[in-house]
Amino acid sequence: MKTGLTDKAVLVTGASRGIGRATALAYAAEGARVAITYHSDEAGAKETAERVAAAGGTPHVVRYDLGDEDSVRSAVASVGAEWGGVDVLVAGAVEWGEAIPRPGRKMPAFEEVPPAQWQRVLRTSVDGVFHTVQAVLPLMRDREWGRIVVLGAGLAETGLPGAAAYGAAKAALHGLVRSLAWEVGPAGILVNEVVPGQTLTENVLAHASPAFLENKAASLPSGRMNTPEDVARAIVFLGSAANGNIHGEALRVTGGL
Numbered sequence: 001m002k003t004g005l006t007d008k009a010v011l012v013t014g015a016s017r018g019i020g021r022a023t024a025l026a027y028a029a030e031g032a033r034v035a036i037t038y039h040s041d042e043a044g045a046k047e048t049a050e051r052v053a054a055a056g057g058t059p060h061v062v063r064y065d066l067g068d069e070d071s072v073r074s075a076v077a078s079v080g081a082e083w084g085g086v087d088v089l090v091a092g093a094v095e096w097g098e099a100i101p102r103p104g105r106k107m108p109a110f111e112e113v114p115p116a117q118w119q120r121v122l123r124t125s126v127d128g129v130f131h132t133v134q135a136v137l138p139l140m141r142d143r144e145w146g147r148i149v150v151l152g153a154g155l156a157e158t159g160l161p162g163a164a165a166y167g168a169a170k171a172a173l174h175g176l177v178r179s180l181a182w183e184v185g186p187a188g189i190l191v192n193e194v195v196p197g198q199t200l201t202e203n204v205l206a207h208a209s210p211a212f213l214e215n216k217a218a219s220l221p222s223g224r225m226n227t228p229e230d231v232a233r234a235i236v237f238l239g240s241a242a243n244g245n246i247h248g249e250a251l252r253v254t255g256g257l
Ligand SMILES: NC(=O)c1ccc[n+]([C@@H]2O[C@H](COP(=O)([O-])OP(=O)(O)OC[C@H]3O[C@@H](n4cnc5c(N)ncnc54)[C@H](OP(=O)(O)O)[C@@H]3O)[C@@H](O)[C@H]2O)c1
Pocket: 013, 014, 015, 016, 017, 018, 019, 020, 037, 038, 039, 040, 041, 042, 044, 064, 065, 066, 067, 091, 092, 093, 094, 095, 124, 151, 152, 153, 154, 155, 195, 196, 197, 198, 199, 200, 201, 202, 203, 204
């Protein structure tokens, strides 16, 4: 299957680690130019960049703050200036809020969630993606071709005590994808959502106990949790020329949950 990604300009937000890093490396293996954003972990982004170059891609590292519209727009502009446009956007950067499980941590009751915390998660994870897509679309329309993949979360459907803000943000992105599909399809731009189940990223491995991870794997039809690479392969397929007309879809990568 041909992905047509050689020398394409791919922007992967949140690629200092985790699924974003695995996605950047998977695009690099297809010969793409890969822009890597980070928020606080510049060293992590530089490590991703080194690995992108080693895998056959061309890296570009840029700081990006989902909660700051100017930062979002200047990050996208920097990729446009570097490579003359953006062909593929993977919107993966996220503000987790309280959604990361930590052994022994008491989740706040819904009525105790500080409104500022709720607003921060929504402002970053929803508004940040809105601003990013707005900034990228003119660059894709210029080329009359584009692929957008937004990262959702299985948790938006299953729920988790204490994770209402994160779940609400991901549900909002699902709605964004559905309506955006109607608007951009005729311009040759396909937009989809990849919905991972819990994935064995550095962050999850650092915070979840071995017993939790073992039980989680046993509860899945496939008998194992996602690796970041499992999710990255689904993203690259939807975010490439291998995807001819899959549009406005949500693809679950959950091990069958
Ligand atoms: N891992 C899972 O189990 C799982 C499950 C379902 C869905 N997902 C979704 O998959 C995507 C990737 O998840 P992940 O687990 O790979 O994430 P992760 O390892 O926690 O990495 C998050 C990335 O987002 C960046 N980021 C955090 N806050 C930011 C902000 N305010 N502005 C800009 N960037 C910011 C981080 O940058 P710095 O490191 O530089 O701060 C990092 O690159 C997310 O959308 C997540 O919701 C993940």
